[in-house]
Amino acid sequence: MGRTLTYPKLPFNTVNRHNDRATYDLSSIHSIINTTQVLHVSFNTGDSNNDNPFPAILPMIGAMGSFEYPSADINEPMDCYLHGYVSSRIMNLARAASASSPSPGVSTSTGTETGTETETTTENTKQGLPVCIAASKLDGLVLSLTPNSHSYNYRSAILHGYASLVTDPAEKLYAMRLMTDSVVAGRWAGTRVPPDGAEMASTAVLRVRVVGGSGKIRDGGVSDERKDSGDESVTGRVWTGVVPVWETFGEPVRDGDGRVGEVPGYLAEFVERRNAENRAYAVGAVRGSQEGDH
């Protein structure tokens, strides 16, 4: 309470357009990341001379957490843990970047990619693969008199940081639980855990040391331009307003080999709570009741 931590405004994360909608609050940014089921992670593959000038984007699952300070609040500094449809490419790039980056005080590893070295909190923050992480939530279609004034209600967050493979089994286990519970709160405890040795070995988790972040939030109603608002041939013909948009979780459908018939409490509550929150936010956003600026 009363304490608001913000990300520093750096050249690569400062919002220039509509900067009245910008936020640098850790709490806002981390909350958007944590309630977004699919993150988009961008990185360079390093083969730009090989007829590939394109950065890559992967849709991934992720969540904010701190293994060193597990009780860290949402408004405190945290890492972003990632797991998902991870091609070996991003894992190999992260491993190579961790091994080869200049790291004062740590001798550069020369090809000993055995995956056994435990990374510590004293490592260089900039060791790892540079990544950009985006989370975007659409909250409404804002339909004005003319398409040029159309907009979206939305919340978006961007993080910049350095991704490394998590090698410490305790940290990996912490991250696996964090990410499972970010998909459905309480799910980890409702399943067969812990993972066995083969499962631990086959699972790759990335930890992103966040060095910058920014968010952007637009809510509220329609803004029309004076030239159209004063023209009755326009106002009498064009419908203006907002269509709220939100993510809906449907009735759970039993499948697979579990023999439990009734939907467990944690899952029923998750579906009910998330649907109510999502709908309330999108509908409330029309009146701009969520945040100050719009």
Next chain:
Amino acid sequence: MGRTLTYPKLPFNTVNRHNDRATYDLSSIHSIINTTQVLHVSFNTGDSNNDNPFPAILPMIGAMGSFEYPSADINEPMDCYLHGYVSSRIMNLARAASASSPSPGVSTSTGTETGTETETTTENTKQGLPVCIAASKLDGLVLSLTPNSHSYNYRSAILHGYASLVTDPAEKLYAMRLMTDSVVAGRWAGTRVPPDGAEMASTAVLRVRVVGGSGKIRDGGVSDERKDSGDESVTGRVWTGVVPVWETFGEPVRDGDGRVGEVPGYLAEFVERRNAENRAYAVGAVRGSQEGDH
């Protein structure tokens, strides 16, 4: 009918993991792009020596189209037009890249960025800013006996291409209508159009010449591992199944200066049709009824 165009498998767009879920069909990929309200666009800012090694990601609005062949079907080659919360950065980068890229047969422009030169179809395909465009749709949470077998039902598409500013007014108008109608089908005709001179000048549109694309689709139910399926202490305790997830469009809320009271037909139909389609797909995906592979 009977004709299926596919994107070539290139080093930067070939799906390696779960390649049974991969698709290169233009039709599938373009459909995912066109029904995704927020695209994620990644590009490099070119100032990597300036303490910024990160690719950037922007959430943007976009749609597939062909100005040269407006009647092109969804399964035919198309460009991707982009518009959105466009910082001047991506526009400046695209303008600079178009001006400076090697372009056989076209003399390199030397600083005459007047915005008046009309780009033609004979331009070098590789002229422009290299971008990666991602569209991802979450269709369901797949909850198995152990978190390691958890998955998502989803559809994702990736495009690679070269972005240039659209300078021809006729093409810009085409793209503005295309993108407005991609947000709500029929909206363009229901508003005050065409844009006036000031609106045309202040609107920036990017055309991405697509050089590669890929998609990934996962549907179906839960896959449990034999070691868990045969363990009654696990199957008797863990609920398994799928939670369908889809994007819901709420009741339109009147706001702004339009004096039309009733929600117009095209908008009511759009909301109703999109909700029905989204829900039907997500619920149907549990049984894997949408596509062949899962």
